[in-house]
Amino acid sequence: MDRAWQFDLRSAEAGAQVLVLSGRWCMDEGLPEADAVASRLAANARSLGFDTTALADWDSSLLNFLRNLLRICAARGIAASTAGLPKGAQRLLAMAMAVPEKTLLGRNNGPRGIVAQVGAATLEFFRGVPAMLAFLGEITQAFGRLLTGRARFRARDLWIEIEEVGPRALPIVSVISFLVGLILAYLGADQLKLVGAQIFIADLVAIGMVREVGALMTGIIIAGRTGAAFAAQLGTMQVNEEIDAFKTLGIAPIDFLVVPRILALMLMVPLLTLYSGFIGMLAGLLVSVTIFDIGVFEYYTETLRALTATHFFVGLSKGSVYGAMIAYAGCLRGMQCGRSAEAVGRAATSAVVTGILLITIAASVMTIVYYQLDI
């Protein structure tokens, strides 16, 4: 094993100094700072040479040390000669020093204060709003073209999306709805037991699932499943310039890519909502019959009594609105996607976040409106 690094400053004549380097100058040795060496240079030093005859081994950490040292020398007006360094080190140093470091490239990536970050995020948010509205306007125009028969619309695209969004989502919607129905039944049983009215579990589960929870759960599942997929698909098309190819042909990408997706979700989410309600009620029945000793027939008639057409209307309307919101968020983020793999990931994430946010806002607004209208 070679000795660890060592250096020694020698003065050959007045003002001319030689730095003698010996031993191992490698990364794992914990090399000295250039400043520490520079501070030991004589105050009247005019030139600096190197003697590396006893240098055993070196790597790029030596170069880094030397580069810093040479900079300090340049700043202090000391003429440094690299002639005494190993040949390879001389060449690498020359390469590293050849192109002056560019400063002021307009990049300021340093850490920012929390106030600046909050400010930037707020500005970013408000800058996003006009883009969201513009996209909504474009979609409205596209639907106008569709209704007046001037849209370029391929039915096959709609069917592909419907298949992807609807039937393929059934397993996950089933599982979640069943468990949520089960939770609702337990929750209700506990409270209704206090007044001895456990049969009303049926009402709670039926109305809860059909009116509210079925649509909400389906919405959240589809936002995570399909909203993200939409954003990723359109984002990848953006990266591949496929969207540009549409534009240069004078074909509105919205007509071709966004309208079928929105239609598919507006049609399929209400149907999934109905299905979700049905599965939830099955779970409620199962719990009531096995745990709380309510008869199957009793539960069935109570459910029929509780459910009116209005509840179905409310559930379906919510499902449809949520579907539109999810598709809107997914397509928006996909079309806004940048031109890198990372941007596609961000678009997918953002689609889910935006989708769930929009669903929740819509759910609150609709619940209040329906309550006020006594529906």
Added chain:
Amino acid sequence: MNGAPHIEVRDLAIGYGDFVVQRGVDFAVGQGDIFVIMGGNGCGKTTLMRALVGLQPPLAGTVRYGGKDFWGAETEDRQRLQRRLGILFQGSALWSSLTLAENVALPIAEYTSLSKPQIDEIVAFKLALVGLAGFEEFYPSELSGGMKKRAGLARAMALDPEILVIDEPSSGLDPLTARHLDELIVELRDSLGTTVVVVTHDLASILAIGDNSVYLDADTHTMISTGNPQEALRNGDPKVRQFLKRGDAA
């Protein structure tokens, strides 16, 4: 066709927001010419191409096709002019959810009233032109890079455009495949009289097919009018000669 040059670019400035990538871009392309826009990385070649085809408005200046102002026109008129262009993107930009035949057929179905069998015939012919007969039912992901480029060319040629705009034809292709693509471009120009604008930094390609050219300088953000590339290689601007010689002293 009136006497105006096929493509006329006057004093164009391109860039993003405050950042001007190129200013004073000025050239004219005659009918049937193969015009090369060359320059190093980051010089604004692709940005210029996007301004030429209507994807990104220039900061200043005019682009005219057959004497008609492109960016000054109403959206619908601009789309009509756009239809005279066929564009081959750098990554081919084939629609990934459609087969090759559907990719080529889509523009035709959009802008003509031909019947399905008629369109199918045209599509088969276009694919045969680029040497992809029999690949109608393949999806873009099932093709090699060279095949994708050729399929992209078939789609760009779908509406028999007067002008073909090609972004980096040889990027990602091996030298032989790149050369075949060059030959195909020249062949199409010779037989159809199509005007071709090629954006590239591929020297072999520039020297082999260019009739006329401009060089975009990344350092000064201005262009150098270079004329015929072979001529420019012999006695053009020193900077351009250096570029065309891969940095050997001009």
